[in-house]
Each structure stands twice: as structure tokens, then as C-alpha cells.
Amino acid sequence: MMLRGAVVVALVWSCSGAAAHPLEPALLQIHESAPGTLDVLWRPPSSQPGDVEISPLLPDGCVNLSEPTPAWGAVPGTVRWGVRCAAASLVGQRIGVEGLRERKTDAMLRVQLADGRLVQTVLRGDTPFATIPERAGPLDVLLGYLRLGFEHILTGPDHLLFVLGLVLLVHARRLLLWTITAFTAGHSVTLSLAALGLVNVAPKPVEVLIAFTIFVVAVELTRDAAGSMRRFPWAVAFAFGLLHGLGFAGALAQVGLPATEIPLALFSFNVGIEVGQLLFVGLVLAVRAALRRLPVRSLEAVAGVPAYTIGSLAIFWILERIAAML
Secondary structure, eight states, rough: OOOHHHHHHHHHHHHHTTTTTTOEEEEEEEEEEEEEEEEEEEOOOOSSOOOSSSEEEEOOTTEEOOOOOTTTTOOOOOOEEEHHHHSOTTTTTOOOOOOOOOOOOTEEEEEEESOOOOEEEEEOOOOOEEEEEOOHHHHHHHHHHHHHHHHHTTTHHHHHHHHHHHHHHHHHHHHHHHHHHHHHHHHHHHHHHHTTTOOOOOHHHHHHHHHHHHHHHHHHHHSOOOOOOHHHHHHHHHHHHHHHHHHHHHHHHHHOOOOOOOOHHHHHHHHHHHHHHHHHHHHHHHHHHHHSSSOOOOOGGGHHHHHHHHHHHHHHHHHHHHHHHH
């Protein structure tokens, strides 16, 4: 248990300074309503404050037709304005966001062209510009959403902490495999339904409930007797996975889905999440197996470290998210 506690403390320490769901990229959305006429929507990142200004960069020869004004019904801080460009089409033009490297954040670029095509990509500190291609291929969509899903699960400490709790709770390898599979099935269902607009749930209560699922796992880890969660961890993992899927859908909703490649984008995002999740499980198992080989005796005094560490963070997130709702 001491070794297990060391693993938990090391993993939690690495993410304790981060808020859950740090993946809140900026959004630059451009609609080409007519040749040379653009409707621009800009939403700066709601997290990652900094002194460096982050702002969109449109192609040369573009001038504002109106001043940026708050976008009705959008996230606070989102603004919209009209733009006239010298070029008749955005195809072949460079569009970017300034300040990504300094702010250590990303930006989603969505461009709806006049011919109906949707071009979508992620701008990063090392690639702050994108050139609008003639036509975005399926491979671009697959790789873009695969990477987005992978980054979301690895930068979401609440989801990873829940998975960590499952790994610590279930000792049998086969049962652990079924439990992780059930969690995957659960969040895949609600992620797909929410992304397709078939389920619409307010995100803030969902975030509170996700933190509560982590607390439930932590409580189960403190019990000596085998409760229902230890006997049927796959059933609980599936049920809780439904909630976590709604959390994943919140991140995907910020990005959106390309109108012509919805199944591919949704599949790629799911696969990216699963790849990151499986890598995390493999890392925890490998580290635990390596630590067990060390000549260190287990101490009863620290037997509850994993459960109380996970539970403490869960309570912190519950209170933090309830306060955000109020």
C-alpha cells in the first residue's frame, strides 16, 4: 500500500496545480457569407491568464466593416464583427492567432467557406497559422480529432483520477480489463449522443457529478469489506462512464464537428481518448509493478494514502464547481 500511495501522490502532485479540464482553447470562427465578405467570431481562452495579448490575425487586405461586439448567447468574452477582404476567396489565404506560444495555449480555427465546405484545424504555439486548402481531406479530420481527443484525456486530471481509482480498486487483470472497457462503453455512448445533439445537459452540474464519481471510488478504496462496487466494478464503471462522456462532450462542443465528416470526426475523437486512457492505465500498472520490486516494506500508517488523496481532490473539485455554479 505504501508503494501504491507513492504512485498516487506522484501522479496527483503533477496535476494538483491544474484545474480539471484545462483544455479550453481559443476559438476563431469565420463564415464566408459572400466572396470577400466575412463574419468573424472570436472567443479567447477562458483559462490560462497571462500578460501577453492573444488575438486573431486575418489575411492581408482585410478591413473591419464593424467594431467587435459581444456575441449574443455565446460564452462571455466572445465577440463578433464583419470583415471585408480584398481577395475574393479565403482559399490559399493564411489565417492565424497571435500569442499562442507565449500564452502556452491552442486555438481552434473553423472556417465556413462560401461553397459550403468547412475547414477546421488546431493552431498551436509552433504552428500559429494555417493556410486554407482547396479541400480538407478525411485524413486531416481524422488526425486532427484524434490528437484533440488524446490531448483532452491526458490534460483532464479528474478523468484520469477516476481511472486511477479503478486501477487501484480492481486487482484481477481480466476484471480490470472488463471494467475499463465498460467505462469506455459508457462515456462513448453519451459522448456520441451529446455531440450529435440528441442529449443536451448543462455542463456545470455534470462537472460536479463527475467529481462525485471520483469521491465514490475513493470511499470504496477505504473499505475493508467487498462492497457492490468491488463485486461489480464494471457495472459502476459503465454508469459513471455515462457522466464522464457528457464531460468529454463539453470539450468537443467547444470545437464542433465538421458537417461533412461528422462520423469520422466523432470516431477519431473517441479513439484519441481511448488511446490516452490506455496509455495512462499501462503507465500506472508498469510503475506499480516496478515499485513492487523495490526492497521496501508496507506500512499500515500510509495504507490510506491513495484513497484519502483521491478523495481530498474530489471534495475540492466538488466544492469548487458548486461555487462556480453559484
